[in-house]
Amino acid sequence: MxxxxxxxxxxxxxxxxxxxxxxxxxxxxxxxxxxxxxxxxxxxxxxVGESRVFRTAVHEGGTYVPMIQRARTLWRELEAESGRNIYAEVGCLSIAPEGFADFTTALGTVRDFDLKHRTLDTEELRREYPQHRIQDGDVGLLDAHGGGLRPxxxxxxxxxxxxxxxxxxxxxxxxxxxxxxxxxxxxxxxxxxxxxxxxxxxxxxxxxxxxxxxxxxxRLQVLGLTWFMPERPELFVPERFPAFLRDVGSVHFFGAPSFDGYAFKACTNPEWPVYRDVADVPKHHTREELIKIGQRAAELFDGINPEPVRESVHHCAYTxxxxxxxxxxxxxxxxxxxxxxxxxxxxxxxxxxxxxxxxxxxxxxxxxxxxxxxxxxxxxxxxxxxxxxx
Ligand SMILES: Cc1cc2nc3c(=O)[nH]c(=O)nc-3n(C[C@H](O)[C@H](O)[C@H](O)COP(=O)(O)OP(=O)(O)OC[C@H]3O[C@@H](n4cnc5c(N)ncnc54)[C@H](O)[C@@H]3O)c2cc1C
Missing domain, CATH: 3.50.50.60 (FAD/NAD(P)-binding domain)
Known part of the structure; x- marks a missing residue:
C-alpha cells in the first residue's frame, strides 16, 4: 500500500x-x-442553506460570548482575505412574550457583556417591523452586531x-x-x-x-429550512428586515432576510426524532409538515404566500x-x-x-x-x- x-x-x-x-x-x-x-x-x-443566523446575544447565556466576539473578528478577516461578502451585519431581532426565559437570558447577556443592542416594546415592534405580525405582549431585542452569515x-x-x-x-x-x-x-x-x-x-x-x-x-437532530414569498419583497431585504428569532407559545421560528430578492427564510422544526446515523435522516419535509409550517408562518408574517417556495432538510450532531x-x-x-x-x-x-x-x-x-x-x-x-x- x-x-x-x-x-x-x-x-x-x-x-x-x-x-x-x-x-x-x-x-x-x-x-x-x-x-x-x-x-x-x-x-x-x-x-447548507444560504444563510446562518449570527448573534452575539446568545440565548444560552454568556458561555459563547468571548468565542463569538473572536469569531466576529475572524469573519471580517476571512472577508478581507477572500474579497467576498460573508457576514451581513444587519442585526438580529429576537421577538418573544415579555418574560420568556430565553429572551430574558439574552437580555442579561447583552447587558452583562455590554453588547450593542436595543430593546423594543410592542408598539415599537409594530411600527418598525410591519413584516412581523406582533402579538399583544411581545417585546423585542435587536442585537446590533447580529445578522446573517453566508455559509x-x-x-x-x-x-x-x-x-x-x-x-x-x-x-x-x-x-x-x-x-x-x-x-x-x-x-x-x-x-x-x-x-x-x-x-x-x-x-x-x-x-x-x-x-x-x-x-x-x-445524536443527530433533523433541522428543516423553508423560504416564503412575500407580497412585498422590498420589505424583506437585508436593509429593512434583520435576521430573527421568534417565540410564540411553544413554537420557535428563526430566519433571515431575502438574499435572492424574491423569498425570505422562515423556519420552524416539526417534532422530529433523533437519529444516530446520517443515512437514516429524512431528506425532505412531508406535505403535511410543509402545510403546517406555512400556516404558522402566515400567522407570524404579514402578506406571505403560505406555500414554501424552497425547502430542505438537514442534520446536525448534538450533545x-x-x-x-x-x-x-x-x-x-x-x-x-x-x-x-x-x-x-x-x-x-x-x-x-x-x-x-x-x-x-x-x-x-x-x-x-x-x-x-x-x-x-x-x-x-x-x-x-x-x-x-x-
Ligand atoms: C438547518 C440548520 C440550521 C442551522 N442554523 C444555524 C444558525 O442559524 N446559526 C448557527 O450558528 N448555526 C446554525 N446551525 C448549525 C451549524 O450550521 C452547524 O453546527 C455546523 O455547520 C456544523 O459544522 P461541522 O463542521 O461540524 O459539520 P459540516 O459542516 O457538515 O462538515 C463536516 C464535513 O465532514 C465531511 N466528512 C464527514 N465524514 C467524512 C469522511 N469519513 N471522510 C471525508 N469527509 C468526511 C462531510 O462531508 C462534511 O463536509 C444550523 C444547522 C442546520 C443543519
Missing part, C-alpha cells in the same frame, strides 16, 4: 474543517492536507485561501478509519493512506463513524447540553471538534483557530467543559440528547 506523509491532515472540509484548513495554512513550514468525502462545497453538510461562501472562501497558501485538498475521497501508530496517525481513505503527525477530525454529523468514543454522546466537543487526545496527535448542536456556525472560525493552536501544542482559551472527558461525566448524569433543541 502506498502511504503518503504529511504534518497535519484535516478530515472533513465543511464548516469546522474549512476554517481549520484556513488557519493551519497560515502556519509557516507546515504541510497541510484536507480530505473531504464530497466535492468542494456540497449539499450534504450541516452548513457556502464562507466554506468556499476558507478552502480557496487554504489552497492558495499551499494546503493540499482532496475531494470525493472518504476517510475509512483512523489509527494511531508509534510514528504518527494512519488515515486510510478510499484513495490510499496517509501517515500524519497530527489529525483534526472535523467530520460533523458523521463523527461517530470515525470516532466510536463519540457514539454514546452525539445533551449543546456544548461542542473540542479536545486533543492523550498523545496530542488527534484533535476532535464535533457536536456543534445546531448553533455552531457563528463561531466556526474560532474553532478553526483553536484547531491550529491545538495542533501546535499552544495554550488556548478553550472552555474546559468542551473536553470529551467532561462531556462523558455529564452524559453519565443526563443521558444522551433526546431532541427538541432548536
Amino acid at each position: 502506498n502511504i503518503q506523509n504529511t504534518d497535519v491532515l484535516v478530515i472533513g472540509a465543511g464548516s469546522v474543517g474549512s476554517m481549520a484548513l484556513w488557519q493551519l495554512s497560515k502556519r509557516e513550514g507546515l504541510d497541510v492536507v484536507g480530505i473531504e468525502q464530497y466535492g468542494r462545497v456540497h449539499t450534504h453538510g450541516s452548513y 457556502e461562501v464562507a466554506v468556499m472562501s476558507a478552502l480557496k485561501i487554504a489552497e492558495a497558501n499551499g494546503a493540499r485538498l482532496f475531494f470525493n475521497t472518504s476517510v475509512i478509519d483512523v489509527e494511531e501508530r508509534p510514528n504518527g496517525v494512519m488515515v486510510r481513505t478510499t484513495q490510499g493512506a496517509w501517515l500524519a503527525q497530527r489529525v483534526v477530525v472535523a467530520s460533523g454529523s458523521w463523527s461517530s463513524r470515525l470516532s466510536p468514543e463519540l457514539d454514546d454522546l452525539l 445533551p447540553d449543546r456544548l461542542p466537543v473540542v479536545d486533543r487526545n492523550d498523545s496530542g496527535r488527534v484533535i476532535t471538534i464535533a457536536g456543534l448542536s445546531g448553533h455552531g456556525f457563528k463561531f466556526v472560525p474560532q474553532l478553526g483557530e483553536w484547531a491550529a493552536q491545538l495542533v501546535a501544542g499552544e495554550d488556548t482559551t478553550i472552555d474546559p467543559r468542551f473536553a470529551l472527558a467532561a462531556h462523558m461525566e455529564r452524559l453519565a448524569v443526563t443521558g444522551p440528547y433526546t431532541g427538541g433543541g432548536h
